[in-house]
Amino acid sequence: MSPGLSTTNSLAGSAASVQPFTIAVPQAVLDDLSLRLERVRWPDPSPGYGWRQGTDLAYLKSLVETWRTSFDWRKQEALLNGFPHCTTEVDGLRFHALHARSPHANARPLLLLHGWPGNVFEFYKLIPRLTEPDKFGGSAADALHVVAPSLPGYGFSAAPREPGASPRRIAHWLHTLMAERLGYRGYFVQGGDWGSVAGSWLARDQPDFVRALHLNMMGLRPSLGPESPPLTAEERAYLEHAKRLRGEELAYQAIQGTKPQTLGYGLHDSPVGLAGWLVEKYRAWTDCGGELERALTREELLTLITIYWVTGTITSSVRLYFEYRASRDALRAGERVEVPVGFADFPGEILRVPRAFAERAYAIAHWSEMPRGGHFAALEQPDLLARDLWKFFRGR
Numbered sequence: 001m002s003p004g005l006s007t008t009n010s011l012a013g014s015a016a017s018v019q020p021f022t023i024a025v026p027q028a029v030l031d032d033l034s035l036r037l038e039r040v041r042w043p044d045p046s047p048g049y050g051w052r053q054g055t056d057l058a059y060l061k062s063l064v065e066t067w068r069t070s071f072d073w074r075k076q077e078a079l080l081n082g083f084p085h086c087t088t089e090v091d092g093l094r095f096h097a098l099h100a101r102s103p104h105a106n107a108r109p110l111l112l113l114h115g116w117p118g119n120v121f122e123f124y125k126l127i128p129r130l131t132e133p134d135k136f137g138g139s140a141a142d143a144l145h146v147v148a149p150s151l152p153g154y155g156f157s158a159a160p161r162e163p164g165a166s167p168r169r170i171a172h173w174l175h176t177l178m179a180e181r182l183g184y185r186g187y188f189v190q191g192g193d194w195g196s197v198a199g200s201w202l203a204r205d206q207p208d209f210v211r212a213l214h215l216n217m218m219g220l221r222p223s224l225g226p227e228s229p230p231l232t233a234e235e236r237a238y239l240e241h242a243k244r245l246r247g248e249e250l251a252y253q254a255i256q257g258t259k260p261q262t263l264g265y266g267l268h269d270s271p272v273g274l275a276g277w278l279v280e281k282y283r284a285w286t287d288c289g290g291e292l293e294r295a296l297t298r299e300e301l302l303t304l305i306t307i308y309w310v311t312g313t314i315t316s317s318v319r320l321y322f323e324y325r326a327s328r329d330a331l332r333a334g335e336r337v338e339v340p341v342g343f344a345d346f347p348g349e350i351l352r353v354p355r356a357f358a359e360r361a362y363a364i365a366h367w368s369e370m371p372r373g374g375h376f377a378a379l380e381q382p383d384l385l386a387r388d389l390w391k392f393f394r395g396r
Helices: 027-038 057-069 073-081 126-131 167-181 194-205 233-246 251-258 260-269 271-285 298-311 314-327 355-361 382-393
Strands: 005-007 018-023 085-090 093-100 108-113 144-149 187-191 210-215 337-345 362-369
Touching: 018 073, 027 057, 027 271, 027 298, 057 271, 057 298, 073 298, 085 167, 093 126, 093 167, 108 126, 108 167, 108 194, 108 382, 126 144, 126 382, 144 167, 167 194, 167 314, 187 194, 194 210, 194 337, 210 362, 210 382, 233 355, 251 260, 251 314, 260 271, 260 314, 271 298, 298 314, 337 355, 337 382, 355 362, 362 382
Parallel strands: 108 144, 108 187, 187 210, 210 337, 337 362
Antiparallel strands: 005 018, 018 085, 085 093, 093 144
8 A cells, every 4th residue: 555545444235345445644754754845955046037947946945845844734634534535446456536425315426537737635625516516506406426536546546557557448447436336327427637538438438327528628639530521720720739839838748658757756756856846737727827826725735746745656647648648549530429528618728629629529518618717627616617517417
């Protein structure tokens, strides 16, 4: 087990072993973190560029000082342990999930999926709005049982030990988790980032089980062969913008997709290196206008980072980019996700897709233009996302 994991007794009568789980990071792990934060060798500042060359030195120094002197992991640990957790094995791999059942009798199941550099903490404000919508301006008829797993190699789920853990393979494991381990014979799926990729493959490969799919980022690209309809001017502009972005903002994907192990030595050994690598992404991908803490509180930011540190999963998390490239999974010509798909288009998303392009890959049944919010929608704008989920899933 990773440092920071502990379990209680197995649930009696389970067809497959599903165990309650409690987050309990050993004090020795936190003491080691404190020592490392005290012994930092800082680089020189970027000469007049601020954030243009990466995470700003002055900001990171301030964040690390907060992490070292006043951030209370035990408080955040207790907050997370306020949700029911479980673990189970799928194909020999230990999965962790928040499993928050609604008190409402007619609630329906939802598989809620995070991505990188996130983890299940992203959902701490969204889950109560889904399990008890009547307390947040919604209706009890919209209530959902929420299953929010840690993706393999992220946080409290074990890292795959063999090649081939692609998003499509993860989708297979997630279906086993929902249908065979937890007993949900039909369910909704929501995802962003890697959650949108795995969730899309799950909907594509298990249409008899996935009732509907909701995304806040496009996970699968359509085939654009000669048999495809001509691209519109809007679609061509989108693809040109995506190409430019890959050479600038998305250059990290080339590193994580080709040499994740080399990158991992530094990020796994240095909490400041880890924070520097992640903070730059949180700032760039949130709807914050350049002021990160307008979108996420410092406490939330440090909780996201600390989960990677105490579980030792930063290297295994970025390895998913390598597995994605190696798999070459893609929609074939004329193929798309045919279950009903809802899409929430947040203005601060990394790359906003035109609806016409999304419809080449998905049977879009619902499209919402959001007034604010970015890549981490559940954490940035839980009310907006919850209301969109209530609306889309209603009656399905």
